[in-house]
Amino acid sequence: MENILKKYESVTPSDVKVWFNAGKTADFPADGGGCVKYKDKQIAVINFERRNEWYACQNLCPHKMEMVLSRGMIGSADELPKIACPIHKKTFSLKDGSNLSGDDLKIATYPVKIVEDEVLIGFMD
Ligand code: FES
Numbered sequence: 001m002e003n004i005l006k007k008y009e010s011v012t013p014s015d016v017k018v019w020f021n022a023g024k025t026a027d028f029p030a031d032g033g034g035c036v037k038y039k040d041k042q043i044a045v046i047n048f049e050r051r052n053e054w055y056a057c058q059n060l061c062p063h064k065m066e067m068v069l070s071r072g073m074i075g076s077a078d079e080l081p082k083i084a085c086p087i088h089k090k091t092f093s094l095k096d097g098s099n100l101s102g103d104d105l106k107i108a109t110y111p112v113k114i115v116e117d118e119v120l121i122g123f124m125d
Pocket residue numbers: 061062063064065066085086087088089090
């Protein structure tokens with residue numbers, strides 16, 4: 001279990017070495033998400049249209065190791081964008097992946113930029 005989680009590590013904008021083209025903006029439903037694969041990682045891409053923002057995080061929910069976060073529910077808590085796992089509703093910050101449910105679980109997040117209508121996700125390698 002530990003090994004699966006190890007491959008997910010948050011990336012900050014200054015860490016980015018590779019911008020991966022995840023698809024067109026139209027490929028991702030408004031106020032919803034989609035899942036893309038980058039190397040051996042599944043990444044949830046969130047088109048948070050209500051906030052006019054995009055986010056990317058690991059698709060893996062660390063609670064029961066389910067690949068489900070791209071189908072999570074998005075919302076805002078005190079201005080902080082968040083995503084709730086569709087299974088047991090554990091909630092994570094989309095900004096830094098921290099857990100907002102009071103557990104010791106967190107998720108990796110990745111920078112996203114939109115260039116023309118392409119969705120680019122930043123990785124370290
Ligand atoms: S599997 Fe995601 S909260 Fe339980």
